[in-house]
Amino acid sequence: MSTRTVPSPEELRAAPKVLLHDHLDGGLRPSTVVELAEQTGYDGLPTTDVAELGRWFTRAADSGSLESYLETFAHTCGVMQTEEALARVAAECVEDLADDGVVYAEVRYAPELFTEGGLSLDAVIKAVQAGFTEGERRVAERGGRIRTGTLLCAMRQHARALEIAELAVRYRDAGVVGFDIAGPEAGFPPTRNLDAFEYMRVNNAHFTIHAGEAFGLASIWEAIQHCGAERLGHGVRIVDDIKTSADGKVELGRLAAYVRDRRIPLELCPSSNVQTGAVGSIAEHPIGLLARLRFRITVNTDNRLMSGCSMSSEFAALVDAFGFGWAEVQWCTINAMKSAFIDFDQRLDLINNVIKPWYAERV
C-alpha cells in the first residue's frame, strides 16, 4: 500500500469520490426526519430531539442482524409519503453528497415503500427526480459539481419486481440508470425475481443485486449466474470462497475466481457490514484481502443515517485499518466510475477530466 502521504480526513473530503451504493431512505438528515414528521403528522419517532434521534438510528442499526437493521427504515419511510417530502430528501441527499466531495453518485430507493399516503409509483419517481434535479441545481449554484443517477429497487419480500423493473426502463431517459433488489436476503434468493432480471436484460438495461451480505455464496452465485447481475451489492461473502492458509498462500474457489476474472464490481459498505454483523469490525473486513487480490472493489456508504457515515469517513476508516493511501483511494474511485451505469463516454469524461487530474498530484 502506498505510504507517501497519509490522507487526512479533510483531504479525503475534498477528494473527488464516486458512490455506487447509497439508499435514499437511509441517508436523511436527522433534523429533516424530525421536521418532516411534524409536517406530515408521522407520530412514530422514538424521539423528536435531533441529536438524540441521530444517535438512536446508529444504535438501533447496530443490531447485528440485517433484519433488525432494516426495521429502522420504518421511520424514514414513514416521513417520506408525500411528494414534497420525497423531493426535499432527494435534494438534500445531493447537497450532502456534494459537500462530502462526491462527484458522481448512484442513489437507490424502492418506490413501492412510498405509496402509503396514496401516491402512485409514477408520482414517487417524478418527485424524487425533481428533488435530485433541484439538488444538482443548488450545488452548481454554489460552484460545486455532482452528477447523480437513480437506481430503482424492488423489495425482495414483496412480489413487485417485474413492475419496478418496467418502471426502471420507462424512466431510463429521465435519470433512472438501473435496477436492484433490496431487503432481507435470507429466504429471498435472487432467483425469485428472474422475470424482472430477464426484462432488464432484454431491454439492454443495467442492474445490480444485493447479494452476499446476510447470506452466503449461493446468493452471489445465483445473482451472477442465474440472474446476470452486472455488479454485486456488498458481495462481501465472496471471501467464503477464498482459502488463506497459515503460510499466507491464497486459493480462490471457482466462484471467487469468476468474480475476479470477470472484473465484477463489489459494492462494499464496510460500516454497514459491521452493524448487520456480516463482519466483526472494520479491521476484520475482507476489503483488505480483496484489495490485495485485486478484485474490482468499490467503497460505499449504504446508509449514511444508520451508519453515521459519509464517503470520506468510510475512506478514513480504511486509511486507519488497512493503511490505504492515495493510490488506493484513487483506485477504488476509478473502479467505481468504470462500474457506473451511465454511458461510457460520460464515465471516461469524469475519470479523465475530474478524477485523475486531482489524484495526479498525490500518487
Ligand SMILES: O=c1[nH]cnc2c1ncn2[C@@H]1O[C@H](CO)[C@@H](O)[C@H]1O
Ligand atoms: O444493506 C442493505 N441490505 C438490504 N437491504 C437494504 C440495505 N440497506 C437498505 N436496505 C433496504 O433497501 C430499501 C430501499 O432503499 C430500504 O428501505 C431498506 O429496507
Ligand SMILES: [Zn+2]
Ligand atoms: Zn444496500
